[in-house]
Every structure is written in C-alpha cells, then in structure tokens.
Amino acid sequence: MAASASDELIRLYDLSKSFRLKGNTITALENINLSIHEGEIFGIIGMSGAGKSTLVRCINFLERPTAGGVIFDGQDLGTLSPAALRQVRRQMGMIFQQFNLLMQRTALQNVCFPLEIAGISGQEAKKRGLELLEIVGLSERANAYPAQLSGGQKQRVAIARALASDPKVLLCDEATSALDPETTDAILNLLKDLSKRMGLTVIVITHEMRVVEEICSRVAVIADHQIAEVGTVKEVFTQPKTEAARRLVYRVEGDPINFQQTEGTQLRITFEGGDAFEPILAELILETREPVNILHADTRTIDGCIYGQMVIQLPPRSDVYRVSEYLRGQGVAVEEVAAHV
Ligand SMILES: Nc1ncnc2c1ncn2[C@@H]1O[C@H](COP(=O)(O)OP(=O)(O)OP(=O)(O)O)[C@@H](O)[C@H]1O
Ligand SMILES: [Mg+2]
Numbered sequence: 001m002a003a004s005a006s007d008e009l010i011r012l013y014d015l016s017k018s019f020r021l022k023g024n025t026i027t028a029l030e031n032i033n034l035s036i037h038e039g040e041i042f043g044i045i046g047m048s049g050a051g052k053s054t055l056v057r058c059i060n061f062l063e064r065p066t067a068g069g070v071i072f073d074g075q076d077l078g079t080l081s082p083a084a085l086r087q088v089r090r091q092m093g094m095i096f097q098q099f100n101l102l103m104q105r106t107a108l109q110n111v112c113f114p115l116e117i118a119g120i121s122g123q124e125a126k127k128r129g130l131e132l133l134e135i136v137g138l139s140e141r142a143n144a145y146p147a148q149l150s151g152g153q154k155q156r157v158a159i160a161r162a163l164a165s166d167p168k169v170l171l172c173d174e175a176t177s178a179l180d181p182e183t184t185d186a187i188l189n190l191l192k193d194l195s196k197r198m199g200l201t202v203i204v205i206t207h208e209m210r211v212v213e214e215i216c217s218r219v220a221v222i223a224d225h226q227i228a229e230v231g232t233v234k235e236v237f238t239q240p241k242t243e244a245a246r247r248l249v250y251r252v253e254g255d256p257i258n259f260q261q262t263e264g265t266q267l268r269i270t271f272e273g274g275d276a277f278e279p280i281l282a283e284l285i286l287e288t289r290e291p292v293n294i295l296h297a298d299t300r301t302i303d304g305c306i307y308g309q310m311v312i313q314l315p316p317r318s319d320v321y322r323v324s325e326y327l328r329g330q331g332v333a334v335e336e337v338a339a340h341v
Helices: 052-059 082-089 107-117 122-135 151-163 181-198 209-215 233-238 243-249 277-288 320-329
Strands: 008-021 024-037 041-046 067-072 092-096 169-173 201-206 218-223 226-232 265-272 293-302 305-314 333-336
Touching: 008 052, 008 201, 024 052, 024 201, 024 226, 041 052, 041 181, 041 209, 041 243, 052 067, 052 169, 052 201, 092 151, 107 122, 107 151, 122 151, 151 169, 151 181, 169 181, 181 201, 181 209, 201 209, 209 233, 209 293, 218 233, 218 243, 226 233, 226 243, 233 243, 233 293, 233 305, 265 320, 277 320, 320 333
Parallel strands: 041 201, 041 218, 092 169, 169 201
Antiparallel strands: 008 024, 008 067, 218 226, 265 305, 265 333, 293 305
C-alpha cells in the first residue's frame, strides 16, 4: 500500500551517528533514510550491534545525529530549541526490555509520574492514571509496587506510563525480549489494539522475528549500520532480497541454520497456503525422479495468511534447472541457496 506524503509521521534523512571513544570513531549508523507512516506498526530488525537502539534514540533525539536528521510531524528536530524539543519528545513514548519502573512507587504512581512532571494536579493525574491502567488492563493492580508485579504486568505499567503524555508514537526497544512467549503475545495484542483504537504509531525494535510477523505491517532490516532492506513484512519475510535479510528471516529462532556439510544443490521454496505444498512435492518427486531431501521446513503466519518455506536438497548430478522450472510452473517461488546462508 503506497502512502501519501501526508501519512508520514517520521522521516529520517541521510542520518548518520558515530561515537568518539578513546580517540577512535565508532560508526553506529550510516546514511539512514526511512519514512514511517502515521498509525502503522513498523519493525526494525538486525543483528546485535547493528545500530537498532542507536536508531530509536536518534528518533527522539536522545542521541543527536552526527549528520542528517529527523523530521517528526513536519518539524525538523535539529532546528528546535531545547524547550521546543522537550515539547516534541512528549509526543514520543518509549518502552524498554527492562521496564525501567520506579521501584518505590506503585503502578498508579508510576503512571502519574510524567503527568506530575507536566504540571497536572494530583487529583487530575490520578484520574488519568487510573484510566490509563484500565486501558492496559491493569486497574486491579493500581496500588501494587513493581516488585509485586509479573514481567508482563510491569510492561503494562510501562506502556500506560508511556501513554500518559498522549504520544503520537510509541518506541519499543526489545519490549518483549524479557517475557515468556505467552506474555509476549498478550503485550503484542495490547500494542496492536492501541494502534488500532488510538491511531498510535508503533516502532518495534526486536531480534525476535515472530514479533515482527505478528504485529508489524512494514519492516526495515539494518545490517552493518545501514538499511539493507525495507518493505512490507510479507515482502521481506517471504522474498528477502538481501543477504542480511535472508540471514535474519531464514534463521531458526536463536540458531543459524547451517547447511554447510551437505553436498549437491539446495533450493529454497516459498509458497502460500498451509498444506498446498505437499502434493507439489509428491508430484515433483514422481515427475523428476530426483531423490529430494527436505533439509528444513517451517511455516509463518503473516497478516493472517500462512506461508511455507522449505529448503530441499538435490543430489550432485541432478537436473536443477528442470526441477526449478517444474516448481515455478506450479506457482511457487524458487531460489538457489548459497551454502553459507
Ligand atoms: N554511547 C555509545 N558510545 C560508544 N559506542 C556506542 C554507544 N552506543 C552504541 N555504541 C556502538 O554503536 C553500535 C550499535 O549499537 P546499538 O546498541 O545501537 O546496537 P543494537 O542493534 O541495538 O544491538 P543489540 O541488538 O545488541 O541491542 C555498537 O557498535 C555499539 O557498541
Ligand atoms: Mg539494542
């Protein structure tokens, strides 16, 4: 879906960030250009150290870019006075992996904290705080201290607190990485719901591909401090164009696939629809009489559609061309896999 310029909430232009450390220059981001639309849930993925956290901190100017800049809601952040920048930052909520709650304050007092800072009276802040806790489904625990809450509940408090200043965007840096899968799902559903109900734009930084699959509409892949690829989740996850994207999306969670020991030719096949592939594979074997080996197979659900991917191996002297053409004729995407991917 193409978005018109008026949909744009955030634009990063020619953004670079480097750090000086003991006389050395460390490049964290290089020439980033990215446009994020109002109301979308946008994912940013990349290996550890790629520059993801630096990127979110540049979006709200916690880090000032070394070059280039950020346009938020039509304002170039680099041109703003400190007071104007503080005002704009109130429109950007942020949540983290470690929740960052104030331990000596109750859930409600945590949520009220930014309201108090903004000069809202105690009574009014409390009323708004309770509303926010209601929105995140935590009204009953308003008077609990963080130590008495589960990880998922703590993240709900953090989300309520981030929403207190009525932000246009919520920046989430590994917000579900410390949570178990079930709690992760509950938090993701909450984010999705907030985006839908309040038109909130959400930027999700994660190393967990399934988080992106579950809630994002578009995704950017960062590799070597640059954007390797941007597209809809469907495009990037079913047809990654760059090696960096392939490495991330074809990785078994937490464990890179290693096909190196195998001989012959490997083909990656991507197809739409749950069980449609099995007859294709059966016919392929019948048709070509090649002893096809399945090295890896899994499915992903993106946007309610199921996609399957398989890596098959053909023995050294098989007719790779014929097999590929046969599969393409069946309407599935086929590509040869480099041994190290
Ligand atoms: N304040 C800083 N001073 C010096 N170097 C920094 C600073 N912040 C980040 N870096 C460097 O910038 C690069 C990108 O770091 P960043 O934290 O953005 O990566 P990341 O993609 O978030 O990684 P992870 O997935 O491990 O959180 C790294 O090489 C890091 O060491
Ligand atoms: Mg990080």
